[in-house]
Amino acid sequence: MIKNYLKKLIPKQLLYFIFDIKNKGKSTEYIFTEIYDKGYWGKAKDGKKYYSGTGTSDAKTNLYVNFLIDFIKESNIKTVFEIGCGDFTIMKKVLDETNSNYVGADVVKKLIVDLKEQNQKETTQFICMDAIKDELPNGELCVIRQVLQHLNNHQISLILEKTKKFKYVIITEHLPLNPIIKNGDKNMGGYIRLQNKKTSGVYLTENPFNLATKTVLSYQSDDIGFEGKIIPAIMRTSLIKN
Structure with a gap:
């Protein structure tokens, strides 16, 4: 009880x-299973067992949903594969408005079991896999x-090397407007580069990734940094054509 009280006094970013x-x-599975089990990303207001954080529930995510619906329709995408499907909140909205076959992958076994029970059907499938180690299934679009x-x-x-098999890859990252360093490295885990002391982010066009991308969506999305201060930031969605 005292331990839980003390945790509430520590800034979330420092806890991460x-x-x-x-x-x-x-392992990847251990780390992200612990994140869901202990609710490090918060709890869903609608009573869902698993919650992937404000990144799936923020009202501004509708901008992304609408973009992806339009892209899938205009590009006549028939097969979509998602790495890190999480609680499936975002893609469920997209698939409700499109006719694509979808495979969502996540490394958390219990999450995938729950998604299968709640959402799986002929055109919507879920698999447990580690995208870092495992071979990715085929598809036209990787999200x-x-x-x-x-x-x-x-x-x-x-x-990123594995995603070269897809015709299109759409990647969304949370980026500081004034990074101290681009692509500053970090340990795998719940917090992101924007929240650490380096105030960094994943910049796909910069070293060591050096990819040719097109920004297809960007909007203001400030966050709280390592010291509890507001960090001006954007949510950027990039398109890669292979």
């Missing part, structure tokens, strides 16, 4: 940092939304 240090060297920001640079590079 402590957890990431503690979990250094642990990665606010996932890479939780990984280290080497892990990001491994995933």
Whole structure:
């Protein structure tokens, strides 16, 4: 009880940092299962068992939903694969308005079991996998939304290399407007580069990734940094054509 009270007094971003240090060297599955089990990203207001944080519930996510619906329709996308589907809040809205076949992947087994029970059907499938280590299924479009920001640079590079098999890749990242350093490395875990002392982010066009991308959506999305201060930031969605 005292331990829980003390946790409430510690800034969320500092807690993330402590957890990431503690979990250094642990498996992807272990780290992200712990995040969901202990509710590090918060709890859903609608009573859902699993919650992927404000990144899936913010009202501004409708801008992304509408963009993706239009892109899938205009590009006549028939198959979509998502890395890090999380609680499926975002893509459920997209799929309700499109006719694409969808496969959502996440490393948290209990989350995938729940998604299968609640949402799986002939055109919507869920698989448990580690995109860092496992082979990705085929598809026309690969979607990665606010996932890479939780990984280290080497892990990001491994995933990006695998996505070259898709015709289109759409990646969304939370980026500071005034980064101290671009692509500053971090341990895999719950917090993101924007929230650490380096005030960084995942910049796909910069070293060590050096990808050709097109910004297709960007909007203001400030966050709280390591010291509890507001960090001016944007949510940027980039398109890669292979």
